[in-house]
Amino acid sequence: MSLLQISGSPHVHTTDSVKKIMWTVVIALIPAMIISFYYYGINAVCVTTVSVISCVVLEWVFQKFLMKKKATISDGSAVITGLLLAFNVPSNLSWWIIIIGAVVAIGISKMAFGGLGKNLFNPALVGRVFLLISFPQQMTSWPLPSQGFTNVDAVTGATPLAIIKTAMDAGRDATQLLKELPSYAQLLIGERGGSLGEIAALAIIAGGLLLLIRKIISWHIPVTFIGTVFIFASILHLINPALYITPQFHILTGGLLLGAIFMATDMVTSPMSNLGKIVFGIGCGLLTILIRVWGSYPEGVSFAILIMNAFVPLINKGCKPKRFGAKTIQ
Amino acid sequence: MRTFIKGGVHPEENKYAHHAPIETFPLPKQAGLYVTQHLGASSVIAVSKGDFVKTGQLLARGEAFISANLHSPFTGTVAKIEPVPDIAGYKKMAIVIDVEEDQWLEEIDTSAEIKREITLSRQEIIEKIKEKGIVGLGGACFPTHVKLMIPEGKKVDYCIINAAECEPYISVDNRIMIERTEEFLIGACILRTALGVPTVDIGIEHNKPEAIAKVKEVAAGFSGINVHILRTKYPQGAEKQLIKAITTREVPVGKLPVDVGCVVDNVATALSVYEAVQKNKPLMVSYLTYSGKSVNQPKNYKVRLGTPVSQIIEANGGLAADTEKLISGGPMMGKTIVNLNACITKGFTSLLQMNAKDTKRLEPSNCIRCGKCVDACPMGLEPYFLAPLVEYSRWEDAKSSFIISCIECGSCQFICPSSRPLLDYIRLGKSKVGEMMRTQK
Numbered sequence A: 001m002s003l004l005q006i007s008g009s010p011h012v013h014t015t016d017s018v019k020k021i022m023w024t025v026v027i028a029l030i031p032a033m034i035i036s037f038y039y040y041g042i043n044a045v046c047v048t049t050v051s052v053i054s055c056v057v058l059e060w061v062f063q064k065f066l067m068k069k070k071a072t073i074s075d076g077s078a079v080i081t082g083l084l085l086a087f088n089v090p091s092n093l094s095w096w097i098i099i100i101g102a103v104v105a106i107g108i109s110k111m112a113f114g115g116l117g118k119n120l121f122n123p124a125l126v127g128r129v130f131l132l133i134s135f136p137q138q139m140t141s142w143p144l145p146s147q148g149f150t151n152v153d154a155v156t157g158a159t160p161l162a163i164i165k166t167a168m169d170a171g172r173d174a175t176q177l178l179k180e181l182p183s184y185a186q187l188l189i190g191e192r193g194g195s196l197g198e199i200a201a202l203a204i205i206a207g208g209l210l211l212l213i214r215k216i217i218s219w220h221i222p223v224t225f226i227g228t229v230f231i232f233a234s235i236l237h238l239i240n241p242a243l244y245i246t247p248q249f250h251i252l253t254g255g256l257l258l259g260a261i262f263m264a265t266d267m268v269t270s271p272m273s274n275l276g277k278i279v280f281g282i283g284c285g286l287l288t289i290l291i292r293v294w295g296s297y298p299e300g301v302s303f304a305i306l307i308m309n310a311f312v313p314l315i316n317k318g319c320k321p322k323r324f325g326a327k328t329i330q
Numbered sequence B: 001m002r003t004f005i006k007g008g009v010h011p012e013e014n015k016y017a018h019h020a021p022i023e024t025f026p027l028p029k030q031a032g033l034y035v036t037q038h039l040g041a042s043s044v045i046a047v048s049k050g051d052f053v054k055t056g057q058l059l060a061r062g063e064a065f066i067s068a069n070l071h072s073p074f075t076g077t078v079a080k081i082e083p084v085p086d087i088a089g090y091k092k093m094a095i096v097i098d099v100e101e102d103q104w105l106e107e108i109d110t111s112a113e114i115k116r117e118i119t120l121s122r123q124e125i126i127e128k129i130k131e132k133g134i135v136g137l138g139g140a141c142f143p144t145h146v147k148l149m150i151p152e153g154k155k156v157d158y159c160i161i162n163a164a165e166c167e168p169y170i171s172v173d174n175r176i177m178i179e180r181t182e183e184f185l186i187g188a189c190i191l192r193t194a195l196g197v198p199t200v201d202i203g204i205e206h207n208k209p210e211a212i213a214k215v216k217e218v219a220a221g222f223s224g225i226n227v228h229i230l231r232t233k234y235p236q237g238a239e240k241q242l243i244k245a246i247t248t249r250e251v252p253v254g255k256l257p258v259d260v261g262c263v264v265d266n267v268a269t270a271l272s273v274y275e276a277v278q279k280n281k282p283l284m285v286s287y288l289t290y291s292g293k294s295v296n297q298p299k300n301y302k303v304r305l306g307t308p309v310s311q312i313i314e315a316n317g318g319l320a321a322d323t324e325k326l327i328s329g330g331p332m333m334g335k336t337i338v339n340l341n342a343c344i345t346k347g348f349t350s351l352l353q354m355n356a357k358d359t360k361r362l363e364p365s366n367c368i369r370c371g372k373c374v375d376a377c378p379m380g381l382e383p384y385f386l387a388p389l390v391e392y393s394r395w396e397d398a399k400s401s402f403i404i405s406c407i408e409c410g411s412c413q414f415i416c417p418s419s420r421p422l423l424d425y426i427r428l429g430k431s432k433v434g435e436m437m438r439t440q441k
Helices: A020-067 A077-087 A095-113 A122-136 A162-171 A174-180 A183-187 A201-213 A222-238 A248-252 A256-263 A276-295 A301-317 B124-133 B143-147 B173-180 B182-196 B209-219 B239-247 B267-279 B309-315 B373-375 B383-393 B393-399 B411-415 B422-440
Strands: B020-025 B031-035 B058-061 B075-085 B092-102 B156-164 B198-204 B225-230 B262-266 B284-291 B297-306 B323-328 B350-357
Touching: A020 A077, A020 A095, A020 A201, A077 A095, A077 A122, A077 A256, A095 A122, A122 A301, A162 A174, A183 A201, A183 A248, A201 A248, A201 A256, A222 A248, A222 A256, A222 A276, A248 A256, A256 A276, A256 A301, B020 B124, B020 B173, B031 B075, B124 B143, B124 B182, B124 B267, B124 B297, B143 B182, B143 B262, B156 B182, B156 B239, B156 B267, B173 B182, B173 B209, B173 B267, B173 B284, B182 B209, B182 B225, B182 B262, B182 B323, B198 B209, B198 B239, B198 B422, B209 B225, B225 B239, B239 B262, B239 B383, B262 B267, B309 B350, B373 B383, B373 B411, B383 B393, B383 B411, B383 B422
Parallel strands: B020 B297, B156 B198, B156 B262, B198 B225, B284 B350
Antiparallel strands: B031 B092, B075 B092, B284 B297, B323 B350
């Protein structure tokens, strides 16, 4: 007979694990991935493949040879980083630029801090912002959706947000502009220019619902993030409709939904308590609109999330959960 | 359906012994009775080696304010009085008895007749409970009579019976409520009388429909019994959480239930109170569930105190080949059994035989800051934050982060997807901080 085990309680454990959580996020990202394949064809497949493989290989290399630790690539977190990085770039991006992005995302943003769980900033976003600053030309020439695999050399054009930014800077009327932009219905299903994974609102929401049901994310961050953007944009729009575009447009364009549902909610880089999550979501929403409307970049979601990531330790310190029985202490 | 609001988890219930009637376990040949089987000051031995004792005779007397009497569950000769290792392997003073055929003390009513009428006064009831060595049988074993003596200036509004039985596997309170409904309810009414309150509130989790139906049916014949059906969530049976669920009152940090006008006793305690007060019978048995995934036939037993644990296992065919861990108590808060020859004590609610798949501790990985532990903590603490504080010996910070509030329910460690040993650290921190606070005083 084998020896009996001795330990402190509890003696049972949930069936949930880091691995399960991470792979569920991967599954939740699949609808958006399929839509991107549908609209951007073989290019999207290439970008996604290069990004995922380089992230996973890099994580393995860093863990094995630099950190001399057991490799944990099977936990799926590098796959998520790879997918999200691919989702945040144009579909015609050269493979070597993607690999640079992966080196920054995995190497600098994740492994330099000590690997999964220790990083302060969302790795995919750090990779994306690094590329945006280093390769502004390549990162902002967006192929327009073409449907199917036939049209490899798609026409490039600006994203709806970039169109607005340029037009506004030129002093045009926002109400007129709306007619030239994709309709809300088109935005919902992805018929517009943009990064790979951000184009189809419905696919992203479907993935978000899966995460909500599986309790991997809570409603706090997405709802407060999107809600703040909606309220802030509504106020601006009500003040001067000619100068500020509608709030619906703000929500459905750019990376807002992808950011609010998949990236701001990243467990590692978001606050712990529900109150903290609400503060975090509101901060992200405010910064997004500030950057979109008054900043020099047309899109502000990545910057907003990264800035709020930096505040997470402070938010965690300030937003403690309600202690049982502490209210009545004298 | 009510429940407590903050935190909680849903471990697999695995109540395999739900439908197993309580069986009386046969007498052992030799039994060991630890002199002190309660929380509080040690009892004083009242017999000596070679003495012949009858069933129900006093073995040790609780002389201090917080202490309890111990009675012989057997008839026989005191073979020796010496330290015997307990379930954790620590040697504790015990009275070893060579068991013979039962000869009950004459004052004890051993008939099956149910005595409904409560004739004793408040003070007499408390005296009786003290005399018969009743302690809280939920696991803490705090002397019941002390709980019933309300300090000057405090007022009790609620007499609560804890019938949540929120730990997985354990089903013995459920069986008591089904099989001994009336005696249990009379016991509850005695407690109510002792506290001088008009009603008694019984909180049962809704995963025990048979018990709920039976208790409701019989309670209809009594007055002033409220049965609360609670939405199943662990740790509903934790005193503070149960009070919150039933009364919405919140016991302040570092205070006792009586500070918010509540006294809580569990089902087996109420039954023992009935037997002590109405039948003159001391606390001499433990009602326990014998279950776990490596047990073929889960059972509920009424076992005399002092019966060696090994005898229960042997009577059921010995340890299975896949047995990995033996637990006294539930899988969430129970203690691992180190010594199979240890003897059953008061408040031994279950004996679990767990297999490796069920109970194996997984290799911990990095904390991914998911916050699940914060969500699960019923006391509003931050386990992910407390564990590293303890790891780096930051006791002052741990103290100001309310580490002392931890009720050790294990929800954080249960839910952690990275399998981090959160409670191990917090428990260590609690004892260090507690020590620190005591020396500062």
